[in-house]
Amino acid sequence: xxxxxxxxxxxxxxxxxxxxxxxxxxxxxxxxxxxxxxxxxxxxxxxxxxxxxxxxxxxxxxxxxxxxxxxxxxxxxxxxxxxxxxxxxxxxxxxxxxxxxxxxxxxxxxxxxxxxxxxxxxxxxxxxxxxxxxxxxxxxxxxxxxxxxxxxxxxxxxxxxxxxxxxxxxxxx
Amino acid sequence: xxxxxxxxxxxxxxxxxxxxxxxxxxxxxxxxxxxxxxxxxxxxxxxxxxxxxxxxxxxxxxxxxxxxxxxxxxxxxxxxxxxxxxxxxxxxxxxxxxxxxxxxxxxxxxxxxxxxxxxxxxxxxxxxxxxxxxxxxxxxxxxxxxxxxxxxxxxxxxxxxxxxxxxxxxxxxxxxxxxxxxxxxxxxxxxxxxxxxxxxxxxxxxxxxxxxxxxxxxxxxxxxxxxxxxxxxxxxxxxxxxxxxxxxxxxxxxxxxxxxxxxxxxxxxxxxxxxxxxxxxxxxxxxxxxxxxxxxxxxxxxxxxxxxxxxxxxxxxxxxxxxxxxxxxxxxxxxxxxxxxxxxxxxxxxxxxxxx
Numbered sequence: 001x002x003x004x005x006x007x008x009x010x011x012x013x014x015x016x017x018x019x020x021x022x023x024x025x026x027x028x029x030x031x032x033x034x035x036x037x038x039x040x041x042x043x044x045x046x047x048x049x050x051x052x053x054x055x056x057x058x059x060x061x062x063x064x065x066x067x068x069x070x071x072x073x074x075x076x077x078x079x080x081x082x083x084x085x086x087x088x089x090x091x092x093x094x095x096x097x098x099x100x101x102x103x104x105x106x107x108x109x110x111x112x113x114x115x116x117x118x119x120x121x122x123x124x125x126x127x128x129x130x131x132x133x134x135x136x137x138x139x140x141x142x143x144x145x146x147x148x149x150x151x152x153x154x155x156x157x158x159x160x161x162x163x164x165x166x167x168x169x170x171x172x173x
Numbered sequence: 174x175x176x177x178x179x180x181x182x183x184x185x186x187x188x189x190x191x192x193x194x195x196x197x198x199x200x201x202x203x204x205x206x207x208x209x210x211x212x213x214x215x216x217x218x219x220x221x222x223x224x225x226x227x228x229x230x231x232x233x234x235x236x237x238x239x240x241x242x243x244x245x246x247x248x249x250x251x252x253x254x255x256x257x258x259x260x261x262x263x264x265x266x267x268x269x270x271x272x273x274x275x276x277x278x279x280x281x282x283x284x285x286x287x288x289x290x291x292x293x294x295x296x297x298x299x300x301x302x303x304x305x306x307x308x309x310x311x312x313x314x315x316x317x318x319x320x321x322x323x324x325x326x327x328x329x330x331x332x333x334x335x336x337x338x339x340x341x342x343x344x345x346x347x348x349x350x351x352x353x354x355x356x357x358x359x360x361x362x363x364x365x366x367x368x369x370x371x372x373x374x375x376x377x378x379x380x381x382x383x384x385x386x387x388x389x390x391x392x393x394x395x396x397x398x399x400x401x402x403x404x405x406x407x408x409x410x411x412x413x414x415x416x417x418x419x420x421x422x423x424x425x426x427x428x429x430x431x432x433x434x435x436x437x438x439x440x441x442x443x444x445x446x447x448x449x450x451x452x453x454x455x456x457x458x459x460x461x462x463x464x465x466x467x468x469x470x471x472x473x474x475x476x477x478x479x480x481x482x483x484x485x486x487x488x489x490x491x492x493x494x495x496x497x498x499x500x501x502x503x504x505x506x507x508x509x510x511x512x513x514x515x516x517x518x519x520x521x522x523x524x525x526x527x528x529x
Contacts, residue, residue: 027199028525028526029199029200031525032524032525032526033486035525036486036487036489036490037486039490039494040486040489040490040493043493043494113356114355114356115356117356117357117358117359118356118357120357120359121356121357121358121359121362122357124359124362124363125362128362128366131366147359147363148363148509150359151359151360151363151504151509152504152509152510154360155360155497155500155501155504155510156510158497158500159497159501162493162494162497162498165494166494166517166520167514167516167517167520168516168520170520170523171520171523171524171525172490172494172520172521172523172524173205173487173490173523173524173525
């Protein structure tokens with residue numbers, strides 16, 4: 001452990017930008033850039049604290065959702081490539097598993113999540129193509145509803161990182 | 174492009190056919206999608222300064238999915254019409270001169286700012302309404318343009334009929350999304366499907382400017398002397414141009430009586446253009462606007478991810494907060510979530526030189 005923490009240092013950087021750097025800048029362009037930088041520093045601060053758990057939660061959510069999406073596609077006999085992609089992404093999504101003693105980096109978690117998100121995206125494209133013939137089918141509606149539920153939840157997770165960094169904090173530029 | 178006076182001086186001397194003195198070079202601080210530079214110069218034997226405006230992509234790529242060359246094309250063609258725009262002078266993509274293309278246009282005297290326009294004091298209501306009407310008149314000019322004759326139909330996607338304007342807009346946006354995206358976002362597919370399902374029939378097929386409002390145009394007093402920012406231009410439903418007005422149809426209520434707002438602005442627009450733009454159509458294109466901004470955020474995010482040393486700080490902001498807020502707005506339009514706080518949307522339009 002090193003004191004001050006990364007969060008402490010970011011707060012000091014931000015305070016220095018506000019108190020010393022911004023007032024010394026003559027150009028509007030530079031002052032505008034500092035305004036944006038300060039917002040983004042706050043975002044980094046929030047993400048240092050909360051993004052790891054946020055990513056693990058979303059990986060877990062997609063690990064629960066994607067098998068049912070794959071199962072539905074299998075039941076229709078379509079989307080073989082999309083099912084393969086789901087299986088591959090799920091097989092790769094081991095980061096954050098209990099029993100893994102290594103601390104996963106944010107980069108590794110983000111990469112894992114990217115694979116799962118892309119698998120869902122491609123599967124949803126196939127589901128949308130099936131809509132004209134299957135939209136009244138309860139199973140189809142259920143899988144589409146589950147995807148929408150995930151989307152809403154995911155956006156709320158994102159809000160928890162964005163809102164404290166930006167909202168009510170003054171001009172962005 | 175190197176915008177230092179030392180680099181610009183010989184280039185402009187050669188381009189303008191005589192010695193020039195570079196008086197100042199300044200980057201416009203408000204623009205986000207691309208770089209705009211003001212170059213003040215004086216030609217030999219001429220005592221007057223003149224200003225040229227340079228437009229180029231950001232070093233890590235523009236936030237806007239359409240090309241700089243398309244923007245140049247828009248200005249060039251519009252220069253042959255009654256629509257007030259800055260006159261373009263030339264396009265430059267010679268690698269001996271610049272590492273990325275740029276074009277140059279004349280500077281139209283005026284300002285993006287309108288003194289007192291945002292001052293809530295009721296004494297400025299009359300100003301606000303006059304400005305709003307002027308904006309409607311200039312938009313009517315755009316929408317009544319014979320876009321086929323000017324050649325826009327050869328360059329921009331053209332809807333087959335008034336019923337397919339929204340669908341074409343969404344399909345174009347999704348093509349752009351697939352060109353710029355990182356890992357796919359399921360939300361974007363859900364949004365596109367919803368937008369196609371809910372697309373209105375357009376009142377007519379017009380040239381649409383794309384992004385409008387306070388901060389986008391050039392004003393001289395109460396006259397809108399140049400319509401700027403044509404990078405989001407399209408051919409389709411004119412409702413699109415009322416969906417992103419940035420205060421230019423302000424909602425004004427005094428003593429319990431509505432004296433101006435989007436409805437009144439649209440009534441006025443209808444009276445001068447004859448085009449029956451509806452509030453419902455405007456709302457729909459407001460949602461489409463959110464989809465476009467999600468795509469811009471995605472492109473920005475990829476620029477920061479792949480070229481962090483070249484990317485601009487505003488691309489990082491666009492990729493993060495702007496993208497999130499637009500996704501929230503999209504979900505709200507689909508009835509799946511609460512809308513983002515109105516105060517946040519207002520904050521987006523603030524700048525350090527014009528705080529709310």
